[in-house]
Amino acid sequence: QRPGSNGLVPRAEPTPAKALVIQDLQKDLPTELITDDIQRKYGVVVREKEGQLDADIALKLRVANGTHTAVAHVMALCQLLMTDFLSSHDDEGHAALLMKYLDSFFREQILMGVVKTDKFESSADDAQHVYDDWRRRLIHAHFGLSSFFITQNGAAKGGIRIGPSIHDLVMHGQPVTCSTVFALAAILRFLTPAAPILTPKNGIYKGWLDKTARHGGPTSASTDSSVTYADGLSYNLEEGWYEFRCACGVTVPSIMNGEKPLPEQLASFATTQQPSYYEDVVRAYLMKDDGGNLSDLATHPCTKNAFTVLVKAVSAVYARMVAGDGMLHILKEMNFEANCECLVDGVSNNNNNNLDDYRPLHYRTSAI
Numbered sequence: 001q002r003p004g005s006n007g008l009v010p011r012a013e014p015t016p017a018k019a020l021v022i023q024d025l026q027k028d029l030p031t032e033l034i035t036d037d038i039q040r041k042y043g044v045v046v047r048e049k050e051g052q053l054d055a056d057i058a059l060k061l062r063v064a065n066g067t068h069t070a071v072a073h074v075m076a077l078c079q080l081l082m083t084d085f086l087s088s089h090d091d092e093g094h095a096a097l098l099m100k101y102l103d104s105f106f107r108e109q110i111l112m113g114v115v116k117t118d119k120f121e122s123s124a125d126d127a128q129h130v131y132d133d134w135r136r137r138l139i140h141a142h143f144g145l146s147s148f149f150i151t152q153n154g155a156a157k158g159g160i161r162i163g164p165s166i167h168d169l170v171m172h173g174q175p176v177t178c179s180t181v182f183a184l185a186a187i188l189r190f191l192t193p194a195a196p197i198l199t200p201k202n203g204i205y206k207g208w209l210d211k212t213a214r215h216g217g218p219t220s221a222s223t224d225s226s227v228t229y230a231d232g233l234s235y236n237l238e239e240g241w242y243e244f245r246c247a248c249g250v251t252v253p254s255i256m257n258g259e260k261p262l263p264e265q266l267a268s269f270a271t272t273q274q275p276s277y278y279e280d281v282v283r284a285y286l287m288k289d290d291g292g293n294l295s296d297l298a299t300h301p302c303t304k305n306a307f308t309v310l311v312k313a314v315s316a317v318y319a320r321m322v323a324g325d326g327m328l329h330i331l332k333e334m335n336f337e338a339n340c341e342c343l344v345d346g347v348s349n350n351n352n353n354n355l356d357d358y359r360p361l362h363y364r365t366s367a368i
Contacts, residue, residue, distance in 0.1 A: 014140060017133040019043030023053040055120045058164070059127060062110050064134045066161040067102045070183035072150035073190040074098070074327045077210040079237055084144025094328055099139065104336035105179040106131050113165035116172040148229040148242065151190055155248035155262055155285070158187045159293030170297050170306045175339040178317075181310070182331060184292070185317035188285065191246050192322060193267040202232060204243050205263045210327045212240030248291050250284035262291070272323040275315040282318065283311045313340035 017039075022029065024046050032038070034046045047053045068083075075083065075098070088095045106127075114127040137143050162183055169176055194208040194215055208214045225238040235242035249259040255268050265281045286292035286307075297307040320330055335342075 014137055014143075015043045016137065017043055017129070018045050018056065021045045021047060021053060021056050023047045025050060051121055055122045055126070058117075058120045059114070059122060059130045061161050062114065062165055063106065063127060063130045065157070066110055066165065067106060067131075067134070067138070068150055069154065069157045069161045069187070070105055070179075071098055071102055072147045073154060073186040074182075074331065075147035076151050076235075076242070077186070077190060078327055079209060081147055082144040083138065083147060083150070084141060087139045087141045097328065097332055101179055101182070101331055101334075101336060102138075103135075104177070105183065108177050108337050109169065109180050110165050112174055113168040116174060117164075117168040119164070119168075146229050148233075148235055151244065152230055152233075154187045154190055154244075155246050155288075156290050158184060159289075159291055163293045166292075166310070167294060167297060170303050170310075171300075175341075176306070176310055176313075177336060178313075178334050178338050178340055178343065179336040181313045181317050181340045181343060182334065182336075184286075184314045185321055186327065188266065188282065188314070188318050189321040189327070191244065191263050191266060193263050194241065196264070196267045196270065198264060203245050203247070204232065205246065205267075207242050207244060209235075209237070209240045209242060211324070214324075248285070248288060250281065250288050250291065252280045252284050254280045262288075269322075273319065275312065275319040278315040278318055279311055282315045286311060286314070309341050309344055312345075313343040316343045 020043060022033070022044070024034075025048060027048055029046060033044060038044045045056075047056065071083070071086075075081075075085065078094075080094070086095050086099055110131075111124055111127050114122050115124050162180065166176055166180060168174075190207060191205075192207060193205040195206075197205065226234045226236045228234045233243045233245065244263075246261060246263050248262045250262050250265055251259045252265050255265055262281075262285055265284070269277065283298070284291075287295040287298050289295070294307065294310075297303045297310075317330065321327060
């Protein structure tokens, strides 16, 4: 119930512009369902042309779900437990920072991907309308979901919700910006166990929260301060740990023989490393079908250099995250609109993503 309502007013979000979308290619629905009044009052939208529903689904995945995934992992790691935090005016300005990050991610990446894509027909105006509607809900004081709950299946969601925008951008010669790199690195940081572990019980791993000591945590999640956020999964803010599952398996010969779960590959580094040490596992994740799902970018002669730059950029930001620099600190110092090549040592400025071993790093303001 809404606070201060004496139990009379439920917490609720505004009605979405597309609360119910119906495909009616043969125009069989009664005319009462296709009036402007029905859409305005109840969010009922009827699609009568082939491909319109496909565009609606794609826009939902890229815009609403994509921005949700981009923000959920950093919020959970930073102990911002509900997404309605984004509606607040906290003293540190963290809510405003996170919304600035999402606005840039949509404007510079998702929107441009929609304009360039060959997979469905849509327009910049269509994408903007979806984001405007979603953004109003996201910052509504009575619309809030558990950030930990949203992180479930994060490895696959990175490929389903964020991967398509990356694919369209790279295939059409558009830059991948730092906002996208941060989103991918945050997913990998969340999926990194606090301590190396093989064959975890019930497939559950234990991670460590941002700005807390990295350790395995207690053997049981049954303490009074533990909170269950999903079936069999808990977090404990007092002790600085959380639990997660990840079924994504990757093959990284330089680390382990054969295919192993992504968290075990990430946890194999006993101490924090330089970015180059993480590149093989980051590459493997981004190429995996149930991971980043970008394998065609890695093999296509016109995009493989850009994919290599993306791998190196994600590795650089991920290295800082696991080193304990602080997720929001990294986010605050970032130029979200900058080409991600600025995160990489040895990338030339001639916009063709060529690697130059003699070119020094010129972006990162604090060393790892």
